Amino acid sequence: xxxxxxxxxxxxxxxxxxxxxxxxxxxxxxxxxxxxxxxxxxxxxxxxxxxxxxxxxxxxxxxxxxxxxxxxxxxxxxxxxxxxxxxxxxxxxxxxxxxxxxxxxxxxxxxxxxxxxxxxxxxxxxxxxxxxxxxxxxxxxxxxxxxxxxxxxxxxxxxxxxxxxxxxxxxxxxxxxxxxxxxxxxxxxxxxxxxxxxxxxxxxxxxxxxxxxxxxxxxxxxxxxxxxxxxxxxxxxxxxxxxxxxxxxxxxxxxxxxxxxxxxxxxxxxxxxxxxxxxxxxxxxxxxxxxxxxxxxxxxxxxxxxxxxxxxxxxxxxxxxxxxxxxxxxxxxxxxxxxxxxxxxxxxxxxxxxxxxxxxxxxxxxxxxxxxxxxxxxxxxxxxxxxxxxxx
Numbered sequence: 001x002x003x004x005x006x007x008x009x010x011x012x013x014x015x016x017x018x019x020x021x022x023x024x025x026x027x028x029x030x031x032x033x034x035x036x037x038x039x040x041x042x043x044x045x046x047x048x049x050x051x052x053x054x055x056x057x058x059x060x061x062x063x064x065x066x067x068x069x070x071x072x073x074x075x076x077x078x079x080x081x082x083x084x085x086x087x088x089x090x091x092x093x094x095x096x097x098x099x100x101x102x103x104x105x106x107x108x109x110x111x112x113x114x115x116x117x118x119x120x121x122x123x124x125x126x127x128x129x130x131x132x133x134x135x136x137x138x139x140x141x142x143x144x145x146x147x148x149x150x151x152x153x154x155x156x157x158x159x160x161x162x163x164x165x166x167x168x169x170x171x172x173x174x175x176x177x178x179x180x181x182x183x184x185x186x187x188x189x190x191x192x193x194x195x196x197x198x199x200x201x202x203x204x205x206x207x208x209x210x211x212x213x214x215x216x217x218x219x220x221x222x223x224x225x226x227x228x229x230x231x232x233x234x235x236x237x238x239x240x241x242x243x244x245x246x247x248x249x250x251x252x253x254x255x256x257x258x259x260x261x262x263x264x265x266x267x268x269x270x271x272x273x274x275x276x277x278x279x280x281x282x283x284x285x286x287x288x289x290x291x292x293x294x295x296x297x298x299x300x301x302x303x304x305x306x307x308x309x310x311x312x313x314x315x316x317x318x319x320x321x322x323x324x325x326x327x328x329x330x331x332x333x334x335x336x337x338x339x340x341x342x343x344x345x346x347x348x349x350x351x352x353x354x355x356x357x358x359x360x361x362x363x364x365x366x367x368x369x370x371x372x373x374x375x376x377x378x379x380x381x382x383x384x385x386x387x388x389x390x391x392x
Contacts, residue, residue: 053386092229142199161197202230240252373387
């Protein structure tokens with residue numbers, strides 16, 4: 001197999017990078033890299049070299065990557081859904097406790113009174129101000145039943161909570177993994193009206209911005225406690241600040257500090273700790289490396305955010321070619337006709353589409369001529385062609 005260069009834009013766990021096969025070289029220079037590994041580096045205004053074929057984000061969010069520009073250039077963008085799910089789940093459970101008990105304020109009081117000679121006596125009197133409630137028997141509403149939401153819902157059931165979940169796009173896998181005691185609701189309004197606690201676990205997109213808006217907050221029970229370990233943009237935080245000020249929302253726990261949330265009354269704002277565990281960083285790195293290597297070596301796509309997933313396994317034939325193109329009529333017939341006219345027999349053909357883009361992977365029973373790539377690019381709608389595996 002070919003030797004390949006991968007550029008690391010952030011520090012990536014060695015547990016992950018050690019998964020690369022022999023022949024892969026890590027570099028800090030993107031100029032001649034076929035792949036990029038990234039965590040938080042801002043790529044939105046970066047110029048991409050012609051050789052770049054794929055970007056793997058060691059994490060779930062991809063708002064630091066120009067997805068549309070990458071799609072047009074035939075650059076696959078991967079993320080690592082679920083790799084940090086347990087870390088976020090555990091912090092969300094901690095968030096339930098932070099929202100219920102005066103843990104932060106109590107700890108701050110002790111630190112402020114650390115030099116008091118009669119600290120024990122003072123603490124016994126002061127602790128009444130930090131009294132809270134227990135979560136057992138309370139209702140938790142989970143918005144979003146993906147990998148993290150399902151884990152949070154199941155854990156809350158084990159802690160004795162009543163749980164209801166809302167997700168209009170829940171997957172079959174998530175449905176199977178969800179505890180039977182979790183009640184699925186059809187409308188967000190129903191969840192808001194009945195939950196004592198609400199936690200949100202949905203991806204941030206244009207369609208989900210301010211998903212929890214002023215109207216949704218108004219429909220919530222008085223004294224509700226709200227947890228946000230997904231994205232701050234999902235919540236209209238100006239409206240949330242007003243609800244906290246009035247007491248309609250008892251506590252807001254968020255993992256996203258910003259000028260609005262940092263000044264909120266009755267809020268616990270953490271410095272984006274959700275996936276900040278050694279295990280999560282290792283898991284994300286391993287998944288990102290495996291996705292990137294399988295695409296570069298075999299043309300397989302798993303967990304792409306701008307192209308469809310497609311897995312044709314390891315190539316056992318003489319050659320494999322990958323074609324990234326627009327999702328428009330007559331593309332497959334044009335591609336198949338091209339190979340037929342050039343005397344190249346297609347042993348297998350796999351094709352899938354996602355939105356405006358389509359990915360076609362073909363295995364051939366004979367070596368592919370070197371000029372095939374350039375001639376395929378002449379088909380209108382073809383964005384990129386790769387000779388993935390060839391014995392020529």
